[in-house]
Amino acid sequence: METFGARLHRAVAERGPLCVGIDPHPGLLTAWGLSDDVAGLERFCATVVEAIGDRVAVVKPQSAFFERFGARGVGVLESTIRQLRDLGALTLLDVKRGDIGSTVAAYASAYLDPSSPLYVDAVTASPYLGVGSLAPMFSTAAEHGGGVFVLALTSNPEGASVQRAVGAGGRTVAQTVIDEISQLNRGAEPLGSFGLVVGATVGETGHDLDSVNGPLLAPGLGAQGGTPAGLRTVFGAALPWVLPSYSREVLGAGPDPAGLRAATERVLADCRAALGTAD
Numbered sequence: 001m002e003t004f005g006a007r008l009h010r011a012v013a014e015r016g017p018l019c020v021g022i023d024p025h026p027g028l029l030t031a032w033g034l035s036d037d038v039a040g041l042e043r044f045c046a047t048v049v050e051a052i053g054d055r056v057a058v059v060k061p062q063s064a065f066f067e068r069f070g071a072r073g074v075g076v077l078e079s080t081i082r083q084l085r086d087l088g089a090l091t092l093l094d095v096k097r098g099d100i101g102s103t104v105a106a107y108a109s110a111y112l113d114p115s116s117p118l119y120v121d122a123v124t125a126s127p128y129l130g131v132g133s134l135a136p137m138f139s140t141a142a143e144h145g146g147g148v149f150v151l152a153l154t155s156n157p158e159g160a161s162v163q164r165a166v167g168a169g170g171r172t173v174a175q176t177v178i179d180e181i182s183q184l185n186r187g188a189e190p191l192g193s194f195g196l197v198v199g200a201t202v203g204e205t206g207h208d209l210d211s212v213n214g215p216l217l218a219p220g221l222g223a224q225g226g227t228p229a230g231l232r233t234v235f236g237a238a239l240p241w242v243l244p245s246y247s248r249e250v251l252g253a254g255p256d257p258a259g260l261r262a263a264t265e266r267v268l269a270d271c272r273a274a275l276g277t278a279d
């Protein structure tokens, strides 16, 4: 079985270093001329999938925008995931789950077990009940070739007060998370399956990301003010492992599929230039 890290490495080599988020904000539905209901949600997602599902390495649906419509919204999420998979995109569900271990085991079954209707290639997870509490996600991911992206230094300004707090050993909370994930990825080739989330907005981190040996998801580009040029400042020597992520910057170019594709190509070219990866 091919690991998530290996699949991601291949997808990035084939399609380029880019993750596009599906975040059907109410304002975007309106701007696209759609109703703010399940029918509008379904049309929005189908348009995004058709426009970019066959060309982007990773697509990241934001669960919250589906959950707000209840069971029918989650139904649209399930079918969107299936359609993306059919078009060869890796699916990363942004759910930021975290809990005591026995409950995390249920989340792991929900998202990382191939027999689940909500099965995806990878999920985002929150480590604030302790990285060890996420162990069932790590083991389920490892068993089925999935991935987990753990929050380290998030793109929002409020995150720093928790994530940069210094613990008893003199390390920040974020550095503890970074070190525990690095440990999980040790020796993995060509890339570990356990990633971190580090916002493109955080500036020079003062944290050591060089030994993670796993993907570094960088949200916060575009709408939140992060720029591809700023990625070098944030990630330094860890730049080759960065997976830049855009949602509103690309989605705002819809509903015309050609507009969505053009926006995707533009941000991908900017990211390639910033990361120094050949076209």
Ligand SMILES: O=c1ccn([C@@H]2O[C@H](COP(=O)(O)O)[C@@H](O)[C@H]2O)c(=O)[nH]1
Pocket (backbone or CB within 6 Å): 021, 023, 062, 094, 153, 154, 155, 156, 197, 198, 199, 219, 220, 221, 222, 223, 224, 245, 246, 247, 248, 249
């Ligand atoms: O630190 C984080 C972690 C996750 N996100 C999520 O990414 C997208 C960003 O959307 P944009 O429209 O590109 O701003 C959204 O789903 C967030 O929940 C993040 O922004 N920062």
